[in-house]
Amino acid sequence: MTATRTSAPIAANATAPAITATGLRKSYGDKRVLDGIDLNIAEGTVFALLGPNGAGKTTTVEILTTLIEADAGEAWVAGRHLTRAADAVRSTIGVTGQFSAVDNLLTAEENLLLMADLHHLDRREGKRRAKDLLRRFDLSEVAGKTAVTFSGGMRRKLDLAMTLVGHPRVIFLDEPTTGLDPRSRRTMWEIIRDLVADDGVTIFLTTQYLEEADQLADRIAVLDHGRLIAEGTADELKQRIPGGHIRVRFADAQTLDTAAGIFGIATRDEDSLTLQIPSDGSLPNLRAVLDALETTAVQAESLTVHTPDLDDVFLTLTGQPRPADTVASPKGNV
Numbered sequence: 001m002t003a004t005r006t007s008a009p010i011a012a013n014a015t016a017p018a019i020t021a022t023g024l025r026k027s028y029g030d031k032r033v034l035d036g037i038d039l040n041i042a043e044g045t046v047f048a049l050l051g052p053n054g055a056g057k058t059t060t061v062e063i064l065t066t067l068i069e070a071d072a073g074e075a076w077v078a079g080r081h082l083t084r085a086a087d088a089v090r091s092t093i094g095v096t097g098q099f100s101a102v103d104n105l106l107t108a109e110e111n112l113l114l115m116a117d118l119h120h121l122d123r124r125e126g127k128r129r130a131k132d133l134l135r136r137f138d139l140s141e142v143a144g145k146t147a148v149t150f151s152g153g154m155r156r157k158l159d160l161a162m163t164l165v166g167h168p169r170v171i172f173l174d175e176p177t178t179g180l181d182p183r184s185r186r187t188m189w190e191i192i193r194d195l196v197a198d199d200g201v202t203i204f205l206t207t208q209y210l211e212e213a214d215q216l217a218d219r220i221a222v223l224d225h226g227r228l229i230a231e232g233t234a235d236e237l238k239q240r241i242p243g244g245h246i247r248v249r250f251a252d253a254q255t256l257d258t259a260a261g262i263f264g265i266a267t268r269d270e271d272s273l274t275l276q277i278p279s280d281g282s283l284p285n286l287r288a289v290l291d292a293l294e295t296t297a298v299q300a301e302s303l304t305v306h307t308p309d310l311d312d313v314f315l316t317l318t319g320q321p322r323p324a325d326t327v328a329s330p331k332g333n334v
């Protein structure tokens, strides 16, 4: 690679990558935050960077969006060199991060019009774009309300709508659903899916939730202490993680014993009187377990379905549980 090259190296016949990076490193003082990150993200896809608090997700986003500079490594975003063509990169990307761009004192519409101004849209075009986006994000009814009155979910939607004013080709979403209630989270997932389906944009998102990465991403990379410790499709990743299971609790040791005889491959725990039965978490699988209990007339006290989560991923890939101080509340709350 020559020092003057500003466009991304593209292999013949390959889909143009939206983001490529090699050997990105970043330290703050003695602390190494990113320790050699390589990325290759195809255009029109969703890429999820999955990792616990402090893994280096935001730092990666900050580098790729030109907010901070890497100590080493190179990257291209939308075909433009990150540092040699930083302005060109900025003009093709959108970012919504931990610090929202929403101005609390302005109404939803005013926030959007402000963005339209920043993007030099003329007044009429700006108004039209704001109206379109308000409709698209189901915010038309609150267009005239100040953002300070908004719920967490509405604020995130407005933030994303503001990002879209400039028609970005690559959108960075740093933990887009952290702190949202489950319903707002699902709405945000739908919006993200529609963005890719309708606009063909590329999405780089960070998340602490395996389920979110699984729901949205074409490819997932797992970030741990500044290194990518696994990369692949959700299915590829899940094949490396021990499957989920159904946990059934019984009233006494004898019933547990009987049940253990029915489910051959289950693991039993005498202390908690539970049986852990491997399961993909699907409805047919759950039904099979319930049917087996019913036909043999074995009484269960309780039953829970456990699907693999980030803790399982880390336990498998690193052999270590996530450090306790990095475990976020699985539901979040706002």
Ligand SMILES: Nc1ncnc2c1ncn2[C@@H]1O[C@H](COP(=O)(O)OP(=O)(O)O)[C@@H](O)[C@H]1O
Binding pocket: 028, 031, 033, 051, 052, 053, 054, 055, 056, 057, 058, 059, 060
């Ligand atoms: N400006 C900074 N100065 C010093 N340390 C930082 C700075 N930004 C991030 N860090 C440290 O880098 C590590 C990774 O942070 P971050 O990228 O924010 O992780 P994540 O977004 O995955 O939670 C953390 O240990 C954090 O304290």
Ligand SMILES: [Mg+2]
Binding pocket: 057, 058, 059, 098, 174, 175
């Ligand atoms: Mg972060």
